[in-house]
Amino acid sequence: MTIKRPPAIVINDSTLRDVERMRPLTFFQQNKIDIAQGLEKVGVGEIELAMPSSRGTEIDDLSAIAAVLSRAKPILWGPASRHTVDAAARSGLGSVTLSVKLSARYAGRTAVLDRLTRIIIHARERGLTVGLCGDDASRADFDLIRAVIAAAEAAGASRFRFTDTMGVLHPIRTHALFRQLCAETDLELEFRGHDDFGLATANTLAAVEGGATHVSVSLVRRAEHSHAAQLEDVVGAIRISTMHPVNVDLTRIPPLASLVAVALGRPLPSRHRHP
Numbered sequence: 001m002t003i004k005r006p007p008a009i010v011i012n013d014s015t016l017r018d019v020e021r022m023r024p025l026t027f028f029q030q031n032k033i034d035i036a037q038g039l040e041k042v043g044v045g046e047i048e049l050a051m052p053s054s055r056g057t058e059i060d061d062l063s064a065i066a067a068v069l070s071r072a073k074p075i076l077w078g079p080a081s082r083h084t085v086d087a088a089a090r091s092g093l094g095s096v097t098l099s100v101k102l103s104a105r106y107a108g109r110t111a112v113l114d115r116l117t118r119i120i121i122h123a124r125e126r127g128l129t130v131g132l133c134g135d136d137a138s139r140a141d142f143d144l145i146r147a148v149i150a151a152a153e154a155a156g157a158s159r160f161r162f163t164d165t166m167g168v169l170h171p172i173r174t175h176a177l178f179r180q181l182c183a184e185t186d187l188e189l190e191f192r193g194h195d196d197f198g199l200a201t202a203n204t205l206a207a208v209e210g211g212a213t214h215v216s217v218s219l220v221r222r223a224e225h226s227h228a229a230q231l232e233d234v235v236g237a238i239r240i241s242t243m244h245p246v247n248v249d250l251t252r253i254p255p256l257a258s259l260v261a262v263a264l265g266r267p268l269p270s271r272h273r274h275p
């Protein structure tokens with residue numbers, strides 16, 4: 001009897017996106033290129049990049065990063081708007097993740113779904129692969145989440161990211177949510193957990209066990225709120241607790257984390273100092 005092996009989990013690293021949002025801190029273009037190449041060597045499958053500001057040089061940075069990557073996929077993350085879509089297309093990136101805050105109070109649900117549909121169709125017309133990021137999804141109305149996923153799938157999106165922005169989920173609830181979403185959509189499902197209550201890694205693992213095929217992680221801790229699940233923690237947990245393979249070389253993470261720390265001018269967390 002042949003035992004079917006579970007699919008490999010794709011690691012989406014947001015280190016470069018997170019750093020760009022830590023204003024006034026920023027990286028020079030060569031710092032970004034070096035870190036992106038380091039993430040690719042580690043085995044990260046996707047590298048998330050920040051939506052550029054009005055400075056034209058940041059479009060050049062995105063293009064330069066995309067040009068040096070041969071295996072990892074660069075993805076632009078930004079608000080669900082035509083501006084984000086057009087920035088991704090101008091920089092030569094083939095993929096975009098459009099973020100919408102699902103816990104917000106909207107005047108009309110139909111209007112929100114129509115707007116998202118138009119933006120996704122615009123992105124597809126520009127040749128982009130589209131993911132939709134449900135920001136603060138863990139505090140949103142579940143019927144709205146289901147409606148957004150259905151509209152995104154119909155418009156041509158390929159993925160939905162469920163984000164626990166405030167870190168309020170419990171792993172049992174996370175597992176149940178992903179089991180239900182997997183039964184209702186053919187979209188790829190991704191999870192991003194924040195560690196406000198120390199459950200980011202556990203929730204990420206529960207999402208994988210529930211059917212998530214992609215996970216969002218980071219090497220940095222942002223000061224303004226509790227950080228996302230750590231890259232090495234998530235990879236280690238998946239390997240120990242599931243049958244899913246994950247193609248990341250943990251021995252390469254300490255020197256990469258050192259590179260990030262030097263660029264940031266910040267001390268290195270102790271967990272990164274040894275393989």
